[in-house]
Structure formats: structure tokens, C-alpha cells
Amino acid sequence: AQSVSQHNHHVILSEAASLELGCNYSYGGTVNLFWYVQYPGQHLQLLLKYFSGDPLVKGIKGFEAEFIKSKFSFNLRKPSVQWSDTAEYFCAVINGNQGGKLIFGQGTELSVKP
Amino acid sequence: DAGVIQSPRHEVTEMGQEVTLRCKPISGHNSLFWYRQTMMRGLELLIYFNNNVPIDDSGMPEDRFSAKMPNASFSTLKIQPSEPRDSAVYFCASSPSSGGTQYFGPGTRLTVL
Numbered sequence: 001a002q003s004v005s006q007h008n009h010h011v012i013l014s015e016a017a018s019l020e021l022g023c024n025y026s027y028g029g030t031v032n033l034f035w036y037v038q039y040p041g042q043h044l045q046l047l048l049k050y051f052s053g054d055p056l057v058k059g060i061k062g063f064e065a066e067f068i069k070s071k072f073s074f075n076l077r078k079p080s081v082q083w084s085d086t087a088e089y090f091c092a093v094i095n096g097n098q099g100g101k102l103i104f105g106q107g108t109e110l111s112v113k114p
Numbered sequence: 115d116a117g118v119i120q121s122p123r124h125e126v127t128e129m130g131q132e133v134t135l136r137c138k139p140i141s142g143h144n145s146l147f148w149y150r151q152t153m154m155r156g157l158e159l160l161i162y163f164n165n166n167v168p169i170d171d172s173g174m175p176e177d178r179f180s181a182k183m184p185n186a187s188f189s190t191l192k193i194q195p196s197e198p199r200d201s202a203v204y205f206c207a208s209s210p211s212s213g214g215t216q217y218f219g220p221g222t223r224l225t226v227l
Contacts, residue, residue, distance in 0.1 A: 043219060046205075046215055046217070054206060100145050104156060
């Protein structure tokens with residue numbers, strides 16, 4: 001079965017530190033890739049997405065992600081985090097053969113210390 | 115745009131009672147999704163619809179769960195009878211197309227006592 005794996009369950013950083021959250025998926029065909037963010041007590045919001053084209057995609061709030069097809073990875077990065085980035089981050093994948101079925105990773109909780 | 119609307123936002127009920135969760139997708143979106151989020155299992159897709167037709171309900175946990183989409187602007191998720199293990203946050207999401215970006219509603223936090 002398809003799966004999405006996020007390497008870190010909980011990441012703790014100080015403000016201004018750089019962030020990289022890992023995401024790997026198991027499907028080998030055409031995929032659409034997403035990162036969502038869930039702030040405490042809120043719903044999921046889209047950070048960025050990759051469908052095709054430039055594998056380096058930029059999202060909101062200074063986040064970016066790089067799709068590396070050979071590594072089945074879609075890691076999320078931000079050069080300098082802020083306290084307001086404290087949230088849970090979810091990587092998600094739709095594969096081309098399963099219509100709209102979005103498969104989520106288990107999530108990474110990011111805590112940024114002021 | 116108002117975004118995806120869900121009601122109620124919070125529901126507390128007793129075991130054995132029927133629970134109905136409601137969702138209004140973004141106007142013009144053709145696909146609608148129901149998810150459940152728990153600490154133990156994370157985010158799980160329960161069922162999704164394309165053009166009001168259920169496409170994949172393999173994530174529905176058991177027969178106590180049912181979902182309907184009578185028209186393009188409304189969907190319900192029903193649990194009958196409810197059990198304490200159904201306690202979770204239930205999200206509805208909609209998308210312009212089945213493989214596109216999904217936009218999530220605020221969720222319904224369900225507590226079954």
C-alpha cells in the first residue's frame with residue numbers, strides 16, 4: 001500500500017534557525033505533492049504544492065519544498081523560522097491512478113522557542 | 115469566498131446516540147472529502163465524492179458510518195450508533211477536481227461519552 005513517511009515526529013528550534021522537514025512517499029508513478037500546516041486548534045491550510053514543472057516550489061510564509069523524484073522525496077524548508085511557525089506540518093500525496101485519494105504523513109510537530 | 119463550512123463545530127453526545135455532521139463545500143468544487151483526525155491514527159480519509167457520487171468509501175470504519183451528498187452544496191456524515199472510540203476531529207474538504215488541491219473546513223470536534 002502507498003504510504004507517506006515524515007522523518008521527524010517533533011522538532012524543536014530556536015527563532016531564526018533553519019528548518020528542514022523530511023517527507024518520503026512510496027508510489028513510483030505520477031504524483032501530486034502537498035504540504036499542509038495546522039496551527040494549534042485550527043484546520044489544515046495549504047502551504048505549497050507540486051504538480052509539475054520546476055521541482056523547487058515556493059509557498060506562503062517563506063516556505064519552500066524540493067521534489068526529488070529519484071529519492072521519492074518532497075522536503076520542506078525555511079531558512080529562518082519564527083515563533084509563529086509553531087504548528088503541525090503534514091506532507092501529503094495524491095497519485096495519478098487513485099483520483100482524489102490524498103495520503104497524509106503522520107505529521108511533524110514544530111515548536112519554535114522565542 | 116466563505117470556504118468550506120462545517121457544522122457543528124463541537125458535538126458532545128452519549129454512546130449509542132446518532133450523530134450527524136454537515137459540510138458545505140466551496141461553490142464550484144466538484145470533489146468532497148471526509149477525513150478523521152485522531153492522535154493515534156493521524157489523518158484518515160473516510161470517503162470522497164466526485165460530482166455527488168461516492169467514489170471511494172474504503173476508509174469508512176464500519177457500517178455504523180454512512181455519508182451522503184444529495185446535491186453539490188451539501189454533504190452529511192452520520193454515525194449511528196456512536197461509540198467512544200469515534201471521538202475525533204472530523205474534517206470536510208473540497209477540491210475543484212479529484213486530483214487537485216483540497217481545501218479544508220474548520221472541522222467538527224466530536225466527543226462520545
